[in-house]
Amino acid sequence: xxxxxxxxxxxxxxxxxxxxxxxxxxxxxxxxxxxxxxxxxxxxxxxxxxxxxxxxxxxxxxxxxxxxxxxxxxxxxxxxxxxxxxxxxxxxxxxxxxxxxxxxxxxxxxxxx
Amino acid sequence: xxxxxxxxxxxxxxxxxxxxxxxxxxxxxxxxxxxxxxxxxxxxxxxxxxxxxxxxxxxxxxxxxxxxxxxxxxxxxxxxxxxxxxxxxxxxxxxxxxxxxxxxxxxxxxxxxx
Numbered sequence: 001x002x003x004x005x006x007x008x009x010x011x012x013x014x015x016x017x018x019x020x021x022x023x024x025x026x027x028x029x030x031x032x033x034x035x036x037x038x039x040x041x042x043x044x045x046x047x048x049x050x051x052x053x054x055x056x057x058x059x060x061x062x063x064x065x066x067x068x069x070x071x072x073x074x075x076x077x078x079x080x081x082x083x084x085x086x087x088x089x090x091x092x093x094x095x096x097x098x099x100x101x102x103x104x105x106x107x108x109x110x111x112x113x
Numbered sequence: 114x115x116x117x118x119x120x121x122x123x124x125x126x127x128x129x130x131x132x133x134x135x136x137x138x139x140x141x142x143x144x145x146x147x148x149x150x151x152x153x154x155x156x157x158x159x160x161x162x163x164x165x166x167x168x169x170x171x172x173x174x175x176x177x178x179x180x181x182x183x184x185x186x187x188x189x190x191x192x193x194x195x196x197x198x199x200x201x202x203x204x205x206x207x208x209x210x211x212x213x214x215x216x217x218x219x220x221x222x223x224x225x226x227x
Contacts, residue, residue: 008153032213043117043203043218044156051213089155093213095172101146101207101216102172103155 008087010108019077021107023090028071032093034101035064035075037086044089047075077109085111115139119204119219126194126226134189134222136204143209145187146171146216147179149200156203162187164209194226 013019025033031052036044050057050064050073057064063076073090087106095102120135138145143164148156148171158171162181176198178190187206191198201223205216 034215036216041220043205043220044216045218046215049215091216095158098169099213100158100161100171101205102158103148105153105155 008106008108010110012110012112013080015080015082015111015113017080019080019084019109019111021075021077021088021109023073023075023104023107025071025073025090025092025104026102027092027094028068030092030094032099033064033066033073034091034093035062035073036089036091036103037084038089038106039086047088080109080111082111082113085109117204117206117217117219119202119222121222122220123223124225126191126224128195128226130194131190131192132194132224133191134202134204134224135186136188136219137186138204138206138217139185140206140217141184142206142217143184144207145181146205146207147177147187147189148203148205149173150203150221151200159189159202191224194224196226198224199226200224 034049035047038044048059061078065074089106091101091103117138146161147159157173160179162168165184201221203221205218208214
């Protein structure tokens with residue numbers, strides 16, 4: 001999940017395991033949430049999104065869960081592969097009264113073959 | 114499909130020099146954004162343009178200016194670079210603020226200020 005400080009939280013898993021990456025968001029007014037994947041040397045890439053009127057959304061090998069009561073998001077990756085190794089960011093669509101994407105600090109996922 | 118294109122990919126500046134980072138998108142998106150990313154940090158919004166002809170400050174606008182040249186292009190200018198501006202800069206675009214759509218990012222400009 002998110003943490004204060006210069007070092008990213010890190011999740012290490014074995015290939016084939018399921019991974020769960022957590023994120024706490026800031027603003028109860030946020031109505032749209034997105035998960036991005038960032039590989040080394042590249043810009044973030046969209047993985048999956050969810051609107052605030054849903055609590056679960058599934059994609060290919062990924063599931064996002066939203067708990068608005070505690071302002072918490074999670075990204076579940078099934079059967080994690082080495083190619084999933086990257087930094088994962090959650091974003092909420094709210095900043096200072098406008099619907100502007102705001103990012104968490106990210107979690108580094110390391111998948112061991 | 115190019116998506117979001119940023120130039121240059123790398124740049125080294127001396128303190129006090131100026132430069133402009135260029136960004137162009139070919140997806141006919143309304144909104145464009147500039148973020149900076151520092152080690153161990155998420156992306157912090159510098160400026161954004163919700164639509165052609167408008168620009169607004171984000172979380173960390175000091176030391177930067179922007180221009181939304183047309184619908185495709187959104188540039189970021191450092192008038193007098195400082196070492197604190199050493200960072201990776203990402204441009205992004207989206208269909209628009211009101212549509213709740215994801216951002217599409219370029220691959221970044223890696224800037225070092227000595």
